[in-house]
Structures are given as structure tokens and as C-alpha cells.
Amino acid sequence: MNMLSDANLKPPVCRALVYKWHKRFREGRESLEGDSGRGRPKLVSSAMIQRVNDVVDEDRRITIGEICDRIHVSYGTIQTILTEKLCMHRICARWIPRLLSADDKSRRVVASREFLRRYNQGDAFLKRIITTDETWLFFYDPESKQQSSQWKRSSSPPPLKAKVVKSAKKNMFIFFMDMEGMILSHAVPQGQTVTAAYYSKVIRRDLMHALRKKRPHIAAEHIIFHQDNAPAHRAESTTLEMDILGFERLIHPPYSPDLAPMDFSVFPALKSELRGHKFDNLDQLRYATRTVLSQKSCDWYRGIYNTWVRRHTKCIEKNGEYFEKV
Structure with a gap:
């Protein structure tokens, strides 16, 4: 049975439109597209x-x-x-740590070239580097909006979440790591400022003890020590302490968190996993911090050092400008 003969069905186009198309195609038209220039012209x-x-x-x-x-x-x-x-x-404008001067950019390029020069001499260079930095960890840092996302059906209401701020209570931690993993995570006592004297004491007492325990095969005179340019790090007493221990110091350009492994990888990963958990005291925060870092594999730490190499290459390509991804 012909479908168009059914009284309940209608043809897809009206009869008048069919006649119109037939007439225009007989006159030489070859396309159904609208004529160019039709409609209201734009007066630009x-x-x-x-x-x-x-x-x-x-x-x-x-x-x-x-x-x-x-x-x-x-x-x-x-x-x-x-x-x-x-x-x-x-x-939107991209947030950067600092508006770099021409001299700042030049220092970053020089430091990156020296880093890559030594790296190209052999992989042992990376294995000798111990890097350190400090950061604040909160007793409660609410999870991000992305972390609280979840799957839902189209018929179910969206999840709700009350806005919560970080806790006022926080604690400073000092971390030391090498290519094999985290060597030391040191919780600074409440009320203690990380001065040059305190920082030197942590290196002389806690770091050296951790090295003898976790890296007995590494001699102090073979260590290349990397740190940023915080006042406690570049103080004369700190420099003297490292010279006494036999550490070689690795140049780090000023205002360069994008070239510091702790800043571009370790701290973001650590804080992301601690976010959303509430800690009642420092012991709980310290335990959770060490647990998160101990669960990271050696390949994860090696990957950070390999990314470090690529970031120095990127710094040279960008002529010392800040960058986010490699």
C-alpha cells in the first residue's frame, strides 16, 4: 500500500513548494541552497x-x-x-609568581643551561641531587569542587555542597627527597620560625640521620643539594653548614617555583590527597603526610626528576619566561 495514499499521512513538503522547485530547476537552477546576498545586509x-x-x-x-x-x-x-x-x-590574565625582569629571565636561562650541561654528562647527576622546600599544611583543607563531582542520572537532582573555608590551624613542614623517594618530612614545632639556625639544625641532625638510615650508600661529599632562595636557605650560616658537611650546592634561579620539583609536582599532589580530611592534632597530620608520600612509587619520584629536566629545556625555549605545562 502506498504510504502517501493513507489519509493520516502527509507528504514531507507542500505541493506549492514542489511546483516552485520544479519551475526553478527547469529555468536552469542546479542547487537547493539559498541565493547569496539574501537577507538583511551587515553594514560593517x-x-x-x-x-x-x-x-x-x-x-x-x-x-x-x-x-x-x-x-x-x-x-x-x-x-x-x-x-x-x-x-x-x-x-583572563594568567597568574604568575612575579613579573620577571630581563635580568631574572637571563638568570633562569643560565641556570637551566648549566643544569642540562651537567645532566648530559651522565644520568648519575640526577641521582646525586637532594632537593628540599617548605610548605604549610592545613589541619582541614576542604576538597575542591572538581573532587566532589559525581555521576548522576538526568532525572536525579544535582548534588549540593556547603561552602567551607580552610581551618585557621596549620603547620609548616620541611621535605627532603631524591630520585629514589622522600628522605625526610619534618614537622616544624608550633611557634617555631624557620630561621637559618633552625634550618641548619634540621639538616645537620634530622637529614643526616635519615640519610644514614635510608641512603647508607650515599656519601655526604657526593650529594648535590638543591634549594630555593628563601632567606634561611641562602644565609651565611646555612652555607657554612653545607660546606662543613661536604654538600655541593646546585644553582637555583630566583623566583622560579616552576623549576623546583617540590613546587611543580610534590606539593600539589600531596595537598590534593590531604584535601577533604580533617585532622585533630599534629600527630594525625604528620602520619597522614608520611603515609601519602610513602605510597608513591619510585617510578613516580623518577618521573618528577625527568620532568625537571624537560622543564629546564622548556625554560630555555621560552627565553626564561614562566610556563605551566611541558
Whole structure:
């Protein structure tokens, strides 16, 4: 039975449209596409484009609505000029640790070249490096919005979560690691400031004890010590302590957390796993910190050092500018 003969069904197009198409194709038309130039023309002159360009150059933060109010043109026209004619798009500023001077960038490049020069002499260079840094760990740091995401069905309501702030209570930790893993995580006593004297004491007492216990095959005179340029790290008494122990010091350029393994890898991973857990006292926080770090494999720590090498290469490619990904 022919489907179009059924009284309950209608043809997909009306009869008048079929006659119209038939007539136009007999006249030589070969496509069903609409004619070019049909519809309301867009009145975008070169003068208008230049005017919008001048307005944006005066204030890069101006909105499309504000431009419309200034030159009395529709929102859609301004948007077309900005995106299609001027090839512009709006982005947020990227946070960086510091606006680097030409001298800062030069120091970063010099340090990266020296690092790669020694690395290319043999893989033993990385195995000799012990890197250290300090950070604050909170007794309660609420989980991020991404961490609390979950699967839901289209018929179920979205999950709700109350906004919670970090606890006021926190504690400073000093970490030391090498390519094989974390050597020492030291919790600074409450009320104690990490001065040069205290930092030197931790290295002389706690770090050396941990090295004898965990890395007995490593002699102190073979250690290359890496740290940032915090006041306690570059103090004269700290430098003297390292010379007495026989440590070789690795150059670290100022204002360069993107070239410090603790900053670009260890601390973000550690704080992410501690986030959402509440600790009642320092012993619980210390235990959780050591547990998280001890569960990381040797391959994870080696991967950080290999990323460190790639970051120095990236620093040279960027002429000392900050970067996020490698």
C-alpha cells in the first residue's frame, strides 16, 4: 500500500513548494541552497572597524556592551567585528609568581643551561641531587569542587555542597627527597620560625640521620643539594653548614617555583590527597603526610626528576619566561 495514499499521512513538503522547485530547476537552477546576498545586509564599514579597534586599544578590559553604548552599534555587529574582522578573543590574565625582569629571565636561562650541561654528562647527576622546600599544611583543607563531582542520572537532582573555608590551624613542614623517594618530612614545632639556625639544625641532625638510615650508600661529599632562595636557605650560616658537611650546592634561579620539583609536582599532589580530611592534632597530620608520600612509587619520584629536566629545556625555549605545562 502506498504510504502517501493513507489519509493520516502527509507528504514531507507542500505541493506549492514542489511546483516552485520544479519551475526553478527547469529555468536552469542546479542547487537547493539559498541565493547569496539574501537577507538583511551587515553594514560593517572599514571606518567602523577602525573605530572599534581604537576603542579596544584604549581599554583592553572594555566589554562588548560598553562598546555598544559608546559607538551606538548593535551587540551582534560589535561581536562580529571583534571576532571576525579583528580576530580578537577575550581571555583572563594568567597568574604568575612575579613579573620577571630581563635580568631574572637571563638568570633562569643560565641556570637551566648549566643544569642540562651537567645532566648530559651522565644520568648519575640526577641521582646525586637532594632537593628540599617548605610548605604549610592545613589541619582541614576542604576538597575542591572538581573532587566532589559525581555521576548522576538526568532525572536525579544535582548534588549540593556547603561552602567551607580552610581551618585557621596549620603547620609548616620541611621535605627532603631524591630520585629514589622522600628522605625526610619534618614537622616544624608550633611557634617555631624557620630561621637559618633552625634550618641548619634540621639538616645537620634530622637529614643526616635519615640519610644514614635510608641512603647508607650515599656519601655526604657526593650529594648535590638543591634549594630555593628563601632567606634561611641562602644565609651565611646555612652555607657554612653545607660546606662543613661536604654538600655541593646546585644553582637555583630566583623566583622560579616552576623549576623546583617540590613546587611543580610534590606539593600539589600531596595537598590534593590531604584535601577533604580533617585532622585533630599534629600527630594525625604528620602520619597522614608520611603515609601519602610513602605510597608513591619510585617510578613516580623518577618521573618528577625527568620532568625537571624537560622543564629546564622548556625554560630555555621560552627565553626564561614562566610556563605551566611541558
